Amino acid sequence: MDDLDRKLIGCLLEDGRASYATIGDRIGLSAPAVKRRMDRLLADGVISGFTAVLDPDLVGWSTEAYVEVHCKGTISPDELRAAFSRVPEVHAAATVSGTADAILHIVAKDVRDLERALERVRVETDNIDHTETAIVLSRLIERYGPGQSEFSPPT
Numbered sequence: 001m002d003d004l005d006r007k008l009i010g011c012l013l014e015d016g017r018a019s020y021a022t023i024g025d026r027i028g029l030s031a032p033a034v035k036r037r038m039d040r041l042l043a044d045g046v047i048s049g050f051t052a053v054l055d056p057d058l059v060g061w062s063t064e065a066y067v068e069v070h071c072k073g074t075i076s077p078d079e080l081r082a083a084f085s086r087v088p089e090v091h092a093a094a095t096v097s098g099t100a101d102a103i104l105h106i107v108a109k110d111v112r113d114l115e116r117a118l119e120r121v122r123v124e125t126d127n128i129d130h131t132e133t134a135i136v137l138s139r140l141i142e143r144y145g146p147g148q149s150e151f152s153p154p155t
Contacts, residue, residue: 001046004029008037009047016050061107063114067121068100068132075101075127083124089117100132111135 007027011018020031020038029037041047056064069080077095080102084093092105104121108114114135122128 005037005041005046008034009041012047016053056107060109063110064105064107064136065114066134066136067104067106067118069102069104069121070099070129070131071101071125071127072129073127075125079125079127084121086124087117087120089113090121 004027008023011023011026015022020034023029024031024034027034038047056062071080080095081093084090084102084104087106089106089108090104091107094103095101096103106114106117106121108117114133118131118133122131
């Protein structure tokens with residue numbers, strides 16, 4: 001990846017629907033050159049897909065939380081993935097180091113909906129000992145989303 005690839009990715013992060021010509025104008029390439037670079041970034045797996053970014057408040061998801069999941073004994077990441085993917089309010093999940101075994105990002109309509117989602121998380125596998133929930137009060141930084149015009153991966 002070179003600087004032009006990073007600039008191209010930055011344009012896509014800012015506006016994923018931008019045309020090749022618009023991106024080309026911004027980074028100093030022709031539309032066909034932008035297309036070739038995008039095709040290569042897709043083929044190489046750098047860009048894994050395109051998606052719509054929703055405003056959680058406008059679609060009625062006004063409550064979000066990060067949930068630490070503590071398991072009994074040993075449980076595989078595949079088993080956790082299968083259990084968590086059955087709960088639609090779980091928008092992201094990862095295994096982590098530290099005292100928790102996994103962390104979830106849950107988005108819900110309200111606190112009551114969050115509570116129901118937490119109950120589903122707890123019953124999807126017998127190996128969950130307990131959870132610890134932190135409700136988000138304010139989102140302070142969201143990188144790689146709307147308005148993000150620059151992509152600079154760690155060096």
